Amino acid sequence: MSPVNLSTQFAGIKLRNPILTCSGTYGFGEEYVAYCPLEALGGITLKGITPLPRLGNPVPRLAETPAGLLNAVGLENPGLEEFLKSYLPKVRKLPTAAIANISGFSLEDYVLLARALQKDSGLAALEVNISCPNVKHGGMHFGTDPQSAQEVIAAVKAVTDLPVIAKLSPNVTDIVGMARAVQLGGADALSLINTLLGMHIDINQQRPVLANTFGGLSGPAIRPVAVRMVWQVFQAVDLPIIGMGGITTWQDAVEFMLAGATAVSIGTGNFVNPLVPLEILQGIQDYCEKRGLASVHDLVGLAHRA
Amino acid sequence: MLTEGQVVVHESLGDEEQRLRRLVLKGPIARTAHAGQFVAIQVQDSSISSFDPLLRRPISIAGISSERDEITLLYRIQGRGTEILARAKCGERLSVMGPLGKGFSLPEKGELWLVAGGIGIFPLYPLAQSALAQGLTVRLFWGGENKSFLESAGLSSWKALGIPLHLSTLDGSLGQTGLVTEQAQELLKKSSASGGQIRAATCGPKKMMQAATELFKNYKVSVEVSLEERMGCAVGACLGCVCTLVDEAGVLIHRKVCQDGPVFRGEEVVWNESC
Structure with a gap:
């Protein structure tokens, strides 16, 4: 049997395989070098950046929940200038595709960031975070109002030549409406989903565990919600989807692809097992072989046939 | 590195009511580990795979034997994660990342004062061993809840090092009654050694480390905190x-x-x- 074709191409992004890592869980790529061979990954999504440096939220920033993790890091990042000076040169040398992730507090913030990041930056794409739940008046405003979402994506598209991926928030009533809005804005692809807003109270101390009170829930606990949203958006909107939300095993990844994800991204799963992206890739490959599929791309949306 | 550590010893430490455990893992981590570093260990019931609890547990390295390729972890059962970890049996293999982080540094000469609160004592033992091997003078200030705790948490091993021990307990059942930093302060007042000849390292509750840091600052003693x-x-x-x-x-x-x-x-x- 000929080997399964793992490479994938969508929205002008070429990847050697459909396995990515999620923004905010993989730093700027260096942290996991000792644990996972980056050259084996389709690509990584970098920690989100804002125009100015941010210290983020106070600690505690993390709270473990059943099969999940709440985080309220609050977009701690070195800011655009430091990113361009100290991080981007190293990112360019990484042996895998790198997708930058940008966050802002105003339309101008997003434009400023997008203008600074172009194809000649050595990046594969730009993921626009309009869905951070951990910052007041932060990205999530743009991610819960369709009109604002469309505007911010259109503004970003106008100033960068990189493919633009809109990362959507699941904290909305109508995910399809949001996806349609960013499509109208000119998005080339979608990342589905960001974290679900949640909280955890310490019953002994009788107060919230997180210093920020609320945090974004990730991990296996949110996977069914993410799969449902990928499924709905795949049916309604003709844009490639990067599926994410609790992927921790190859079976999870296959599920996302069957629901309509062209690629999958691993976030919290890396914390559980840093080698999980490789195990997932192998699992997908074996699954395709057993099913007689010539390419991983053949999996995309397959569950919609029935 | 990400490795599998084989459980060679996993036993209760001292008085069972202290809920302390000693876990010795065989694997390559010991070859590069330093005092003050830690490992991130997967806590899963090996008989059934599960993502609850999801995260690895960070545990400080309490013993390093590079000749035998063994590290020792001492921990207290105080939550779901450590309760599940406590079930790991001899011969079992646990997924371990490490050694992680930046550990303690050692002065070239002089005195090293160790200040521990409660189970903060654990990472200080390999530090004391390295310091003694390098010919430094070491003394320990250690405070705990009571005699049962100090004896369960390794007092005899510290006695075996033959260094001065300044013990304190909250209830006065062993050593002085009161806080560990009070003893350090008394000795600093009396000490003829100037701040330049002493270095300190501390591990324990945050408030204790803060008090220790302020105390040592007054005597111009530089201190490392974990x-x-x-x-x-x-x-x-x-x-x-x-x-x-x-x-x-x-x-x-x-x-x-x-x-x-x-x-x-x-x-x-x-x-x-x-x-």
Whole structure:
């Protein structure tokens, strides 16, 4: 049997395989070098950046929940200038595709960031975070109002030549409406989903565990919600989807692809097992072989046939 | 590195009511580990795979034997994660990342004072061993709840090192009654050694480390502290476990406890900063 074709191409992004890592869980790529061979990954999504440096939220920033993790890091990042000076040169040398992730507090913030990041930056794409739940008046405003979402994506598209991926928030009533809005804005692809807003109270101390009170829930606990949203958006909107939300095993990844994800991204799963992206890739490959599929791309949306 | 550590010893430590455990793992981590570093260990009931609890548990390294390829972890059962870890049987293989973080440093000569609160004693033992091997003078100040705790948590091993021990308990059942830092203060007052000849290292509750840092600062003794914070990735990628430091220019900065620490210079830590 000929080997399964793992490479994938969508929205002008070429990847050697459909396995990515999620923004905010993989730093700027260096942290996991000792644990996972980056050259084996389709690509990584970098920690989100804002125009100015941010210290983020106070600690505690993390709270473990059943099969999940709440985080309220609050977009701690070195800011655009430091990113361009100290991080981007190293990112360019990484042996895998790198997708930058940008966050802002105003339309101008997003434009400023997008203008600074172009194809000649050595990046594969730009993921626009309009869905951070951990910052007041932060990205999530743009991610819960369709009109604002469309505007911010259109503004970003106008100033960068990189493919633009809109990362959507699941904290909305109508995910399809949001996806349609960013499509109208000119998005080339979608990342589905960001974290679900949640909280955890310490019953002994009788107060919230997180210093920020609320945090974004990730991990296996949110996977069914993410799969449902990928499924709905795949049916309604003709844009490639990067599926994410609790992927921790190859079976999870296959599920996302069957629901309509062209690629999958691993976030919290890396914390559980840093080698999980490789195990997932192998699992997908074996699954395709057993099913007689010539390419991983053949999996995309397959569950919609029935 | 990500390795599998084989459980060679896993036993109760001292009085069962203290809920302390000693876990010895065989594997390559011992070859590069230093005192003050830690491992991130997967806590899963090996008989059935599950993602609850999800995260690895960071545990400080309490013993390093590079000849035998063994590290010792001492921990207290105090939650779901450690309860599940406590079920690991001899011969079982546990997924371990490590050695992680930056450990304690050793002065070239002089005296090293160790100040421990409660189970903060555990990472200080390999530090004492290294210091003694290097010919330093070492003394320990250790405070705990009561006699049962100190005896369960390894007092006899410390006695075997033959160094001066200054013990204190909250209830006075062993050593002096009161706080561990009070004993250190008394000796600093009396000590003929100047601050320049003494270095200190501390591990324990945050308030105790803060008090120790302030005390040593008054006597111009530089001190290293081992911080603790809830961790996600344990390798510096997720920014879950930051602490606030003040840099040389007086600017507040964040550092990652997992990667830049857990050991920091006491004088650079901003103890009451919540940002």
